[in-house]
Amino acid sequence: MRVGVVTFPGSLDDRDAQKAVRLAGAEAVALWHADPQLYDVDAVVLPGGFSYGDYLRCGAIARFAPVMESIVSGARDGLPVLGICNGFQVLCESHLLPGALIRNDIRRFVCRPQRLRVENVSTSWTSGYTAHEEIVVPIKNGEGGFVADTATLDMLEAEGRVVLRYLEDNPNGSYRNIAGISNEAGNVVGVMPHPEHAVEALTGTGTDGLPFFESVVARFVGAAA
Amino acid sequence: VPRVIVDVVLKPEILDPQGQAIQGALGRLGFAGVNTVRQGKHFELDVEDDVDDALLNKLADTLLANPVIETFTVRRVDASNSAAQPEA
Numbered sequence: 001m002r003v004g005v006v007t008f009p010g011s012l013d014d015r016d017a018q019k020a021v022r023l024a025g026a027e028a029v030a031l032w033h034a035d036p037q038l039y040d041v042d043a044v045v046l047p048g049g050f051s052y053g054d055y056l057r058c059g060a061i062a063r064f065a066p067v068m069e070s071i072v073s074g075a076r077d078g079l080p081v082l083g084i085c086n087g088f089q090v091l092c093e094s095h096l097l098p099g100a101l102i103r104n105d106i107r108r109f110v111c112r113p114q115r116l117r118v119e120n121v122s123t124s125w126t127s128g129y130t131a132h133e134e135i136v137v138p139i140k141n142g143e144g145g146f147v148a149d150t151a152t153l154d155m156l157e158a159e160g161r162v163v164l165r166y167l168e169d170n171p172n173g174s175y176r177n178i179a180g181i182s183n184e185a186g187n188v189v190g191v192m193p194h195p196e197h198a199v200e201a202l203t204g205t206g207t208d209g210l211p212f213f214e215s216v217v218a219r220f221v222g223a224a225a
Numbered sequence: 226v227p228r229v230i231v232d233v234v235l236k237p238e239i240l241d242p243q244g245q246a247i248q249g250a251l252g253r254l255g256f257a258g259v260n261t262v263r264q265g266k267h268f269e270l271d272v273e274d275d276v277d278d279a280l281l282n283k284l285a286d287t288l289l290a291n292p293v294i295e296t297f298t299v300r301r302v303d304a305s306n307s308a309a310q311p312e313a
Contacts, residue, residue, distance in 0.1 A: 057291055064288070093291065100294045102235075103242045147239055147294060173240060 001026040001220045003213075004041035006071070006087075008033040008062050012049035013084065013196060020196040021045065024213035026220075033065040043080035043124070043216045044071055046087025048140075048194060058101060058143050059089030072096060080124035080216050081188045085141055088180070088190035097181055097190045098156070099148030104141065105173025113205040114139040114193050115167040116179055120160050123186040124219055128211035135208035137193040139171055139179075144192040146174035146181075156181055164191050226271045229281055233290040233297045234265035265295075 003021040005028055007014045018028035029041050033051075038044070051062035062068065068090070075081045075096050083091040091097045104110060113136050118129040129135070148156070153176055156162050164180030172192070180191030195209025235241050241263050248262040268289055272281075281299045290297040 056288070060288065060291065092293070098293070100291055102239065102294065105240060105242055107242045107246055145240065145242075149238065173242075 001043070001217055002029050002039070002041045003027070003216070004029045004031040004038060004044045006031045006033060006044065006046050006067055008049070008051035008065060010050040010053055011047050011086070013047040013194065014049070016194075017045045017047040017084065017196045020199045020210065020213045023199050024210060024217045026213070026217045031067055033062070033067050036066040036070045038067075038070050038074060042220050043082070044074070045196075046071075046081065046083040046090050047196070048085030048087060051086055051090065054086075054143070057089075057093065058086060059091075059093040062086075062090045063093040068094060075183070075188050078185065078187050080219075082125045082212065082216070083188075083190040084194055084196060085144070085192055088192055089143070091188060091190040096188050097183060098152045099146055099181070101143055101192070102145045102147055103143045104145055104171070106171075109140070109142040110144070110171045111140040112138070112171070114171060114179075116193060117165050117167055118163070119165050120163045120182060120186075122160075123163055123182045123189050123215075125189045125212050125215050126163055127219060128215035134167065136198070136205050137195050137209045138197045138205055139193045141172060141192055144172040144174065146172075146178045146192070148175065153178075159184065163189055164193065227274060227276070228302050229270040229272055229276075230300050230302055231268040231270065231281070231285050231289050231297055232265060233268070233285075233295050234263060235295055239294045 003026045005014050005017045021028040089101045092100050118133045121129045121131050161182045163182050166177040166179050170177050182189045195212040198204045198209030244262040244264045251259050285297045
């Protein structure tokens with residue numbers, strides 16, 4: 001299986017995302033923001049960082065990168081796409097996911113291990129977890145507050161599209177403690193915490209993030225078998 | 226050259242931590258009587274004569290503002306009177 005990882009100008013976590021993909025047993029394919037080709041990848045990760053310097057709004061300019069046009073149309077046809085942190089912001093700006101991410105309510109950058117609950121284990125990226133599994137994954141954001149109008153929040157809850165929820169302390173003022181959501185089909189997932197930083201026991205908070213990447217690989221292998 | 230001003234503000238229901246920080250700072254500095262501060266963005270565009278309102282609204286809705294959390298206004302001004310005109 002080939003999983004593309006996009007590098008925008010200002011991406012930070014593309015190498016970590018590539019490594020997570022390899023640890024999950026897939027080939028990591030570097031995708032470049034200015035190149036619309038997806039090189040036959042079977043899934044895409046939009047990594048964390050500060051694409052285009054976070055100018056205008058986080059993700060607002062990355063949304064119009066040539067590679068994003070291919071990813072948006074692929075995602076509408078079922079291509080699994082995971083947006084992490086800045087990648088989540090790009091997915092919201094692209095309207096692949098509803099809502100938006102704004103500056104943390106506490107007005108500070110937050111960088112710490114975060115307890116989370118996996119609320120939906122039927123998406124392309126979370127099927128490797130057990131229902132309501134509690135995990136610890138690093139969080140590091142300055143503009144991670146998930147906001148949407150009440151009707152959108154109610155719709156996300158009713159359709160089971162809240163994928164991850166903050167436990168204990170809400171780090172950024174996200175409405176309803178939402179840390180991650182999916183699109184209606186479940187192939188597009190955006191999360192503010194960083195599963196790619198929790199894939200090896202040697203570094204980080206443990207390996208609780210690895211199932212994100214193993215989920216998409218297992219689904220692909222299962223579909224091919 | 227026609228000048229266009231686009232002002233973008235957060236919708237009222239969206240939290241504005243930056244505005245709150247500014248309001249707090251005003252209080253600490255002794256500026257009394259400011260009840261709320263909402264921070265927005267102000268864009269000045271110099272455009273060709275044939276750029277119409279429909280195009281301006283489209284570009285504001287597409288890129289300058291995120292309609293999920295923000296609203297915008299577009300207005301044309303006399304460039305010679307604009308505050309942004311550089312000093313001679």
